[in-house]
Amino acid sequence: xxxxxxxxxxxxxxxxxxxxxxxxxxxxxxxxxxxxxxxxxxxxxxxxxxxxxxxxxxxxxxxxxxxxxxxxxxxxxxxxxxxxxxxxxxxxxxxxxxxxxxxxxxxxxxxxxxxxxxxxxxxxxxxxxxxxxxxxxxxxxxxxxxxxxxxxxxxxxxxxxxxxxxxxxxxxxxxxxxxxxxxxxxxxxxxxxxxxxxxxxxxxxxxxxxxxxxxxxxxxxxxxxxxxxxxxxxxxxxxxxxxxxxxxxxxxxxxxxxxxxxxxxxxxxxxxxxxxxxxxxxxxxxxxxxxxxxxxxxxxxxxxxxxxxxxxxxxxxxxxxxxxxxxxxxxxxxxxxxxxxxxxxxxxxxxxxxxxxxxxxxxxxxxxxxxxxxxxxxxxxxxxxxxxxxx
Numbered sequence: 001x002x003x004x005x006x007x008x009x010x011x012x013x014x015x016x017x018x019x020x021x022x023x024x025x026x027x028x029x030x031x032x033x034x035x036x037x038x039x040x041x042x043x044x045x046x047x048x049x050x051x052x053x054x055x056x057x058x059x060x061x062x063x064x065x066x067x068x069x070x071x072x073x074x075x076x077x078x079x080x081x082x083x084x085x086x087x088x089x090x091x092x093x094x095x096x097x098x099x100x101x102x103x104x105x106x107x108x109x110x111x112x113x114x115x116x117x118x119x120x121x122x123x124x125x126x127x128x129x130x131x132x133x134x135x136x137x138x139x140x141x142x143x144x145x146x147x148x149x150x151x152x153x154x155x156x157x158x159x160x161x162x163x164x165x166x167x168x169x170x171x172x173x174x175x176x177x178x179x180x181x182x183x184x185x186x187x188x189x190x191x192x193x194x195x196x197x198x199x200x201x202x203x204x205x206x207x208x209x210x211x212x213x214x215x216x217x218x219x220x221x222x223x224x225x226x227x228x229x230x231x232x233x234x235x236x237x238x239x240x241x242x243x244x245x246x247x248x249x250x251x252x253x254x255x256x257x258x259x260x261x262x263x264x265x266x267x268x269x270x271x272x273x274x275x276x277x278x279x280x281x282x283x284x285x286x287x288x289x290x291x292x293x294x295x296x297x298x299x300x301x302x303x304x305x306x307x308x309x310x311x312x313x314x315x316x317x318x319x320x321x322x323x324x325x326x327x328x329x330x331x332x333x334x335x336x337x338x339x340x341x342x343x344x345x346x347x348x349x350x351x352x353x354x355x356x357x358x359x360x361x362x363x364x365x366x367x368x369x370x371x372x373x374x375x376x377x378x379x380x381x382x383x384x385x386x387x388x389x390x391x
Contacts, residue, residue, distance in 0.1 A: 006232060006241075008218035008260065009267040010171040013351075014126060018082055019165055020075075024127035027065040030181050033125055034196040036060060038189040040117050050207065051114040073110070079123045080115055118186050118211035125185060126215070129164055129174055166335065168270035175215060176264055183257055186211055191253075202253040204243075209233050209251060218263065224304050233259075269307040271333055274299045283322055284315050292316045300326050309333065315340045322346075 039060070040048035047053035054076055061072035100106045164170040175182065184198050186208035193199060213228035220232070233242040233251065243255025267273060274297050284294035294315045300308040308330040312320075315337040327346035334342065 005221045006218060006238065006263045007220075007265050007268070008216055008229065008232070008263040009265055009270075010168075010175045011215055011217055012168060012171060012267060012270055014082065014123065014215055015129060015171045015174075016165055018078060018123055019126050019129045020078070021130055021165055023130055023132045024124075025065065025067060025071070027067075028124055028127050030125070030185070031196075032065065033121060033185055034192075036064075036124075037121055037185050037187075038192075038196070039064075040121075041189055047114070049117045052117040052120055053114045054110045054112075057120075075124065075127075076113075076115065076120075079120055080113060082123075083115070116211065116214075118208060119214040121185050122182060122211060122214055125178070125182060126174070128178070129170070166271065166333075168267045168272045172264065172266055176261065179257060179260060182212070182215075183208070183253060187253070198253050200254055203248060203250040204253050204256055205250055206230070206234070209256070216260070216264075224302075226304055226307065269299060269303050269309060271309070271311050271335065274309050274311045275313060278309075278311070281310075281326070284312075284318055284320055287317050294318070298326050298330070300330055305329065307331075311335060312337055312342065315342065319343075 040052060040056070043049065043056075047056045054073075057076055058069065058072055061067040061075075062069055096109055097106060100109060180198075183204060184192070184196070186204065187198060187202060188205060191198065191202040191204075210228075210230040213230045216229040217226055218229060218232055219226050232238060233256070234244060238244075238259075239246070241255070241259045243252035243259065244250075245252070275295060278297035278299045279301055281296040281298060283296045286293060292314045295313045296311065296315070298308075298310045300310070303309065310327060310330050310332045312332070313335040315334075317339045319341040321343040323345035325346070327344055327348060330348060331351045332344060332348055
């Protein structure tokens with residue numbers, strides 16, 4: 001199959017939710033992450049690979065990277081929130097924490113948590129998105145890049161952490177520019193040189209490509225169905241392009257990287273694409289005396305169910321209340337809106353459950369640590385729940 005028929009793009013969620021909008025710790029550099037990758041992969045029987053347990057990550061983060069325990073947990077918890085869990089599972093975890101009466105009990109529960117090791121390494125690496133360089137801090141913007149010429153002015157007026165997190169083009173450029181590093185980070189230690197670099201003959205495991213699906217997805221011939229990266233890479237007609245060998249069950253590092261670079265494109269269901277070519281919605285009006293022009297657009301008429309998006313940009317000094325089938329089940333992104341009241345009266349896709357879980361967990365921890373939990377319980381009548389149900 002002609003590889004031009006394959007389109008790959010960088011997923012937005014890992015960057016929007018996962019990349020903290022602060023410069024990463026200095027020891028999240030590629031040098032240290034490569035060492036961590038080797039360390040965990042040779043300790044498969046010690047809770048390090050293929051699942052990384054909190055206790056092991058705590059040892060690495062606090063003992064070897066010299067991170068504070070709270071910061072180590074923050075990264076672990078945010079990554080865990082990106083995993084596919086049902087609302088029931090998240091509620092159960094919150095309940096477990098709420099029942100802990102001491103820090104020791106909380107830690108005991110945390111020690112049972114584990115995350116995908118290779119995906120977690122990728123998560124740590126993309127924290128470099130908001131790394132502050134001396135050049136950038138002096139000139140205030142990035143060097144010109146051919147890939148950035150088509151950026152939407154609505155998302156790139158300023159070069160700061162916030163815009164990098166929300167800008168689809170920044171995500172694409174980051175992965176494209178660091179693709180070799182990302183792949184090397186996932187290699188088996190035996191495939192690396194003494195200086196932790198790949199060679200022309202290095203082989204990439206299937207597990208590594210599955211992990212890379214954390215960042216990349218795609219489609220074929222602009223079909224409506226979207227596939228994780230590994231499903232496309234392992235598809236029989238694409239073996240010659242992706243470099244997969246049925247004999248070794250591995251990918252050629254060189255061929256895989258070449259194929260990925262040739263297929264990477266802008267996210268067709270991202271914020272920028274929605275604002276540029278999505279269906280415009282006349283839900284807001286132009287405010288007299290301001291140069292800001294409200295832009296509201298959606299892609300719900302063309303996007304697959306899980307990628308439906310409504311973007312509200314530059315809504316200024318307005319009250320907007322809307323109930324619409326367009327909103328039902330869609331992601332809603334509110335960008336650079338201020339001095340406005342926005343009421344969305346349709347059931348949305350719960351894209352912010354990760355933040356809700358974090359807030360709930362922190363709230364429960366605060367109740368326990370301060371002793372306010374008993375005070376809160378005393379405010380609720382014992383039979384309140386049954387009376388409400390009866391009424």
